[in-house]
Structures are given as C-alpha cells and as structure tokens.
Amino acid sequence: MEMRMRSLILCTGLLMAGSAVAQDIDALKLDTREKALPVLPKVVKMMQDTVADKGVAGAIPVCKEKAPALLKARAEELGWTMRRVSLKTRNPERGTPDxxxxxxxxxFDLRAxxxxxxxxxxVGEVVTQADGKSMFRYMRAIPVGDVCLSxxxxxxxxxxxIKAELAKTYPQDRATGYSKGQIRGALSVERPL
Ligand code: HEC
Structure with a gap:
C-alpha cells in the first residue's frame, strides 16, 4: 500500500516537472522569437533596398558582411550566439551546421x-552539452524570397x-538552385540557461 502511494506521489511529481519544463520551453521560445527574430526582416529589407540602389553585384556585401554583423551585434547585446546555417552552404566556414x-x-525540410x-x-530545445551545462537552442527557418533568387x-x-563574382570568393558554393518558398537555411540561436 505504502509503496503504491509512494509511486503515485512520484509519478505526479514527475508529471508536474514534465509540464513545468514544457511551459519553460514555450516561454523560452516566445522570448527568443521576440528578441532574435526582428533581425531577419531587417536583413531582407536591406537586401531589397541595396539591390534597388546598387544592383545585384552591389548587394553581395549584404549577405556576406551586413547580415552576419547584424546577427553578431544583436547576439552580443543579448549574451547569446546567433548565426546562419544551411544544408547547402555558400560559405562552409561560417554556415556549416553541427x-x-x-x-x-x-x-524543417520534411515539415515543409x-x-x-x-x-x-x-524548433526550441534544452540541450545538455558535453561539459554538463544546459543551454537553450532555437532555430527558425529562413525562406527564399524573390530578392534571393538573383x-x-x-x-x-x-x-x-554575378556567377563569376561568386565563384571567385566561393569555390565550394552549393547555395544555388533554390526556388521561391524553399528553405535557404536557418537562424540558429544558443542561449545559456
Ligand atoms: C547579391 C547576392 C545575394 C543575394 C541577393 C542573397 N544572398 Fe544570401 N548569400 C550571398 C553570399 C555572397 C553569401 C555568403 C556569405 C558569407 O560569406 O558568409 C550568402 C549566404 C547566405 C546564407 C548563409 C549560409 C550560406 O549559404 O553560406 C543565407 C542563410 C543566405 N545567404 C540567405 C539569403 C536569403 C534568405 C536571401 C534573400 C532575402 C539572400 N540570401 C539573398 C549572396 C546573396
């Protein structure tokens, strides 16, 4: 009898812990979305404006320098890390996923x-690293829009x-062949807990 009670209490405790974790993850996801995502439309707008002002060749630095710099600056403000990753990278040094x-x-590709x-x-998950520390990891898909196709x-x-210009800097470029609406990659965020 006593054993039964004890396991009942234990089970309820576990269930409660389980739902608390789920709530925490929802709260973390929401908070990460609110703080990190506004950078993405800023980059798209900058890309559209720069292509309109300077043409496609003149807009290469937006994806090459401005986007990573904006992400880095925002991540530093927050004390997190933020970067872009892709299954088909243009710049494998920066964008190769772990x-x-x-x-x-x-x-994401399967869900799409x-x-x-x-x-x-x-997606958002609490992940325990090799050193035993936990961190919240979040990813958000970056879709291909019209301006990306050039x-x-x-x-x-x-x-x-443009092909010639890209080939000079990116001999291992795999980031072509996309159509509108496909997933170009994702924003990847790590925040310490
Ligand atoms: C003017 C050319 C140009 C346009 C237009 C462009 N990109 Fe890029 N993109 C690049 C270059 C160059 C890189 C490599 C950046 C680097 O060196 O880190 C890149 C890299 C990326 C990466 C990082 C992963 C990787 O492949 O290395 C993502 C994500 C990305 N672009 C998304 C987009 C999206 C989304 C759009 C449309 C809103 C877009 N790009 C439009 C030139 C462009």
Missing amino acids: AWETAQLTS AAGEPATALE CHGDPADIAPE
Missing part, C-alpha cells in the same frame, strides 16, 4: 514537404557577372 542543427534543418509554411518553421536561384537564371 549535428543538432543538421537534424533540425532536415526536419508535408505542407507546413516555411515562414513558420521553428544569387541563390537556378544557376541558369543567375547573371554571368
């Missing part, structure tokens, strides 16, 4: 194939001078 990120990107809109794909679209549609 194992957790690769799993999430693969799952199953009909979820690429604009809404996200540098990430079908190679046949990319202007020869």
Whole structure:
C-alpha cells in the first residue's frame, strides 16, 4: 500500500516537472522569437533596398558582411550566439551546421514537404552539452524570397557577372538552385540557461 502511494506521489511529481519544463520551453521560445527574430526582416529589407540602389553585384556585401554583423551585434547585446546555417552552404566556414542543427534543418525540410509554411518553421530545445551545462537552442527557418533568387536561384537564371563574382570568393558554393518558398537555411540561436 505504502509503496503504491509512494509511486503515485512520484509519478505526479514527475508529471508536474514534465509540464513545468514544457511551459519553460514555450516561454523560452516566445522570448527568443521576440528578441532574435526582428533581425531577419531587417536583413531582407536591406537586401531589397541595396539591390534597388546598387544592383545585384552591389548587394553581395549584404549577405556576406551586413547580415552576419547584424546577427553578431544583436547576439552580443543579448549574451547569446546567433548565426546562419544551411544544408547547402555558400560559405562552409561560417554556415556549416553541427549535428543538432543538421537534424533540425532536415526536419524543417520534411515539415515543409508535408505542407507546413516555411515562414513558420521553428524548433526550441534544452540541450545538455558535453561539459554538463544546459543551454537553450532555437532555430527558425529562413525562406527564399524573390530578392534571393538573383544569387541563390537556378544557376541558369543567375547573371554571368554575378556567377563569376561568386565563384571567385566561393569555390565550394552549393547555395544555388533554390526556388521561391524553399528553405535557404536557418537562424540558429544558443542561449545559456
Ligand atoms: C547579391 C547576392 C545575394 C543575394 C541577393 C542573397 N544572398 Fe544570401 N548569400 C550571398 C553570399 C555572397 C553569401 C555568403 C556569405 C558569407 O560569406 O558568409 C550568402 C549566404 C547566405 C546564407 C548563409 C549560409 C550560406 O549559404 O553560406 C543565407 C542563410 C543566405 N545567404 C540567405 C539569403 C536569403 C534568405 C536571401 C534573400 C532575402 C539572400 N540570401 C539573398 C549572396 C546573396
């Protein structure tokens, strides 16, 4: 009898702990979304404005320097890390996903194939690292819009001078062949708990 009571209490305790964790994760996701996501439309707007002002070649520095710099600056303000990752990188030094990120990107592609809109794909998890410390990891898909196609679209549609310019800096470029609405990559956030 006593054993039964004890295991009942234990089970209830575990259940409560489980739902507290779920609530924490929802709160962390919401907070991360509010603080990190506004950078993404800023980059898209900057890309659109720069292409309109300076043409496609003149906009290369937006994806190459401005976007990483904006993410880094925001991450430093927050005390987190933020970067862009992709399964098909243009710059493998910066954008190669780790194992957790690769799993999430693969799952984003599957979810998009199953009909979820690429604009809404996200994931957030508490992950325990090798050193035993926990951290909250969050990823949000970055969809391909019209303005992205002149540098990430079908190679046949990319202007020869842009192709030549990209080939100079990125001999291992895999980031072409996308169409509108596909997932170009993701914003990846790590915040210490
Ligand atoms: C003018 C050309 C150009 C346009 C337009 C452009 N990009 Fe890029 N993109 C680049 C370059 C160059 C890099 C490599 C950046 C680096 O060196 O880190 C890149 C890299 C990226 C990366 C990092 C992962 C990787 O492949 O290395 C993402 C994500 C990305 N672009 C998304 C987008 C999205 C989304 C759009 C449309 C809103 C877009 N880009 C439009 C040139 C462009």
